[in-house]
Amino acid sequence: MEFALADADAAFQDELIGFLNRELTDGWDRADGTGLGSAVYTDFSRTFVKRLASRGHLTPHWPKEYGGGGRGAWQHFVLGEELWKRGEPRGPQYMNVNWVGPAIIKYGTPEQRAELLPPIARGEVQWCQGFSEPEAGTDLASLQTRAVRDGDDYVITGQKIWTSYAHGADYCFLLARTGTAASGRDGISVFLLPMRTPGVEVRRIDGVVGDDSFNEVFLTDVRVPATAMLGEENRGWSIVRRTLAYERVGAPRYARAALVLDGLADWAAARGLLADSSVAERFGHARALCEAARILVYRVIDERAKDMEPTPHAYQARAAMVQAERAVGDLALDVMGPEALVADSLGDAQFRNSLGAGIAAGSYEVQLNLIARLVLELPKE
Structure with missing residues (x-):
């Protein structure tokens, strides 16, 4: 098996390393004694990803029609390796580009793609994932957050926990039950939820190891249009499986x-x-x-x-x-x-x-x- 990078991917790596050497100083991530999830870290990542995006390095693997570079999976992974060596200056943005965007590209409607993908590719928004719950952590199929159809809307009620970066997120990739409790994974749907929607409350969770990125998210009669659903009703598990496959090796x-x-x-x-x-x-x-x-x-x-x-x-x-x-x-x-x-x-x-x-x-x-x-x-x- 040949483990060396192709010439184009190696050239991308060299260019990226030069950019990072210019943009990042040693200790950039703890310049004020704080770390992941802190205001300083989050503000830095927001600024940094815009500079990264301006060079076409934020979403190199996305198709060009969605704001990417069309350069494939390997350049995307070169990007991830080099950034993780530096302490991951993208902050929560790696979720956006690794699996939120690709999920919308694959399963989203033309309207969802047009609205949600360009801001990600430009580094202008942050996403969080609303998966785990107090009684449904590793067993996502048992989640209890419910979304009930009401005319042209869904009304969502429930609670999420350990939601990384929710305190600064613009959107949430949210899982909710639209089927019966007995339906398990066959009754789950995905919603693309703006975090400023009325009824969404975020509470910080202090990390015991100095990580300030965790949060609880409470959803009280949160009303979203049916167009906020990604894919088909009750068919969200297949999206989740694909999403988690990206997430597990995305960092x-x-x-x-x-x-x-x-x-x-x-x-x-x-x-x-x-x-x-x-x-x-x-x-x-x-x-x-x-x-x-x-x-x-x-x-x-x-x-x-x-x-x-x-x-x-x-x-x-x-x-x-x-x-x-x-x-x-x-x-x-x-x-x-x-x-x-x-x-x-x-x-x-x-x-x-x-x-x-x-x-x-x-x-x-x-x-x-x-x-x-x-x-x-x-x-x-």
């Missing part, structure tokens, strides 16, 4: 973990710690996990580049990324010792990132269950 977190690992190796070498064979072995193990995650993700991107339907390979790639992040986080704590607890050190940042690695974009345990059932074909009992 190449292993790239950030590998970069931290390099810095950690330099730190350890300067102190003579790599002379210990057991320490060197752990570094090698962590590096192998990062590389395994990268190759497994590349397989998914290759399928996407060939316009194949999503496969269970995305679950394997997602699980591998979690293992890589956790391995680097644990290694940082063990090798650096008390110094890993210093705010914004290599160990501190990576350990906090790794804590959420097995939760965001689908829990690690659920990914393992899916792998067991769909890849290994193991019995349920």
Whole structure:
């Protein structure tokens, strides 16, 4: 298998790296001691993505008719890798470009595409995803938020939780039940909800590891036109499945973990710690996990580049990324010792990132269950 980038993709990578070297300084994401979800971080991302968009680098993989570059899946992923190495300066915008936009391109009406896609491609709006609920986290098929048809509208009532970046979002990619409670996944629909709609209330959730991006969203008799539904009524699960396949590999977190690992190796070498064979072995193990995650993700991107339907390979790639992040986080704590607890050190940042690695974009345990059932074909009992 040839792992090298094609010439056009390599040229795009070089141009992008030059742009990022000019635009981003070391520590840009914690210049004021705050992190993900903070006002400083969010404001920076809004400004940065507009500059990214002005160069055609925000949505390189989208078709040109929708504001993209028409350059395919690989340039999109090159973009993701390079940005995650820098701490993901797009902030919540990666959701917009990775899967919200592609979902609207595939399932949206001409009117929805015309209204919603250009602002995303220009970097002018932020989206959040209204999936998880207090009683429906990993089991989305049991969600209780309801949307009831009332003439030309739907009236939505319910609650969402752990809704990242909802406090600054302009729109929500919202799941609601339009069928009966017994219908499970066959009674779910997708709504493209403006967050300023009356009846939408957002409450912040303080993160225990300094992440201020989480929120609760309360929906009280929220009235939206039927034209806000994406796809057909009660057929939202197929959209969700495709969406989650994009989401699980849309954030190449292993790239950030590998970069931290390099810095950690330099730190350890300067102190003579790599002379210990057991320490060197752990570094090698962590590096192998990062590389395994990268190759497994590349397989998914290759399928996407060939316009194949999503496969269970995305679950394997997602699980591998979690293992890589956790391995680097644990290694940082063990090798650096008390110094890993210093705010914004290599160990501190990576350990906090790794804590959420097995939760965001689908829990690690659920990914393992899916792998067991769909890849290994193991019995349920």
